[in-house]
Amino acid sequence: MLLDFEKPIFELESKLADMKQLAQESNVDVSEAVKALEEKIIKLKEDTYRNLTRWQRVQLSRHPDRPYTLDYIQTIADKFIELHGDRQVADDKAIVGGFGEIDGQSFMLIGHQKGRNTKQRQYRNFGMANPEGYRKALRLMRLAEKFGKPIITLIDTPGAFPGLEAEERGQGEAIAHNLREMFMLKVPVICIIIGEGASGGALGIGIGDRVLMLENSWYSVISPENCSTILWRTWNFKEQAAEALKLTATDMLENKLVDGIVPEPLGGAHADPIAMAQILKKAILEHTAELNKLSPQERINERIDKFSSMGVVLE
CATH class of the missing domain: 4.10.860 (DNA Excision Repair, Uvrb; Chain A)
Incomplete structure (x- = not known):
């Protein structure tokens, strides 16, 4: 493309x-x-x-050749055991997770997963998770906490699945529950937006000690197209909406909503997926080493303070 x-x-x-x-x-x-x-x-x-304009970065974040969660896991993890199911309803294929070993250190790796072709996209529900996906993610996080393993979440979703059946099974409650529980996890938590980070669908696995964004990813309460539809009743103003939303990694860092930007190879992550995976691996190991120096209570306190200060204005 x-x-x-x-x-x-x-x-x-x-x-x-x-x-x-x-x-x-x-x-x-x-x-x-x-x-x-x-x-x-x-x-x-x-x-x-x-x-690049903000809209052009949104386009790059959606490039069909851009690496997805399993692509990164298969490249950076020496071993990976995928775990399935939320133990209540089903196994949501839009979210994958399991224990992985990176340079001899064990992690719980969790992330949204999209598909490459029509069949895979339907199987993965276009990376839009149902409530059972977020409940599966929380089950795996608690398992990681039990065994004292750091948690890495890779965020890449156009949003949580908006279907009636998802709402009937408690979509909002599942995401809200994850937000509360992730604040109190005793192990290091690193969240990385690798592509699209839209709305509560992203935030449902996005509460961490470190929240990082790839250079050409975006993070916002709403996509430019949907924002344009609400304001102008048409998608035709998506470029203007993207500019107004200030959703790029640079914007998020300037507004202190994320903790760092992970650079991409020239041309974007899809231009050199192997190099991108190595850059991501280095960032994961560096931030994990920093977080391991803190006690569990120090990490929890800093995590709460960081998110509590967002949006606060003192005059």
């Missing part, structure tokens, strides 16, 4: 490929021209991705 703002880059890369092919076929030395074009492409990429 090629986004509109990526087309000039694609055209230069196509030209570079043609130039290299021509050099091979005609045995002509075009090394200087190739080098100049490569430098031009790098500069264009740097300028393009440095100056």
Whole structure:
């Protein structure tokens, strides 16, 4: 998939490929021209991705080739055992979780999971969890607390599932319950928005000692399209809505709603998933080491203080 703002880059890369092919076929030395074009492409990429609009970052966060939770787990975890079910209703496929080992250290890894094709998207419900998904996540968090293992949550959802059956089974209560319980977890909790972080669907596994965002992710109470629909009765103003919502990682950090930004490879996480996974792994290990220096009560107190101070204005 090629986004509109990526087309000039694609055209230069196509030209570079043609130039290299021509050099091979005609045995002509075009090394200087190739080098100049490569430098031009790098500069264009740097300028393009440095100056993305908020809507363009939303588009990147939804790129179909962008790594999902299981992609990261399979890359950074040496071992992973997925655990299923909330022990009440069902096993929600939109949220995955289990124990994983990273560099010899055990973690509880939990996250939203989307699908690559139509069949997978239906199976994963487009990453929109039902109440049993949030109850499964909480069950796994309590299991991690029981065994003293740090918790990592990877957030990537367009929102909690809004269906009637989800509301009948207590969608709001399940999310609210998670919010309360996550504040009191005695083990380190690191939450990372890896793509879309929409509304309570994201917040349901988003209360942590450290809340991080990937460079091209977004975090907001509502998506730009839905915001546009409410304000203008049409999706056509989604770009303006994205600007007004201030939903990017930079915006969130400036407003002290997250604790850090995880940089992405040039071109976005989908441009080099392996490199992105290694960057994410490094961030997880560094923040875990910092949090392990604190006592459980110190972590709980700091967690409560951090979220309690959000939105407070002193004049």
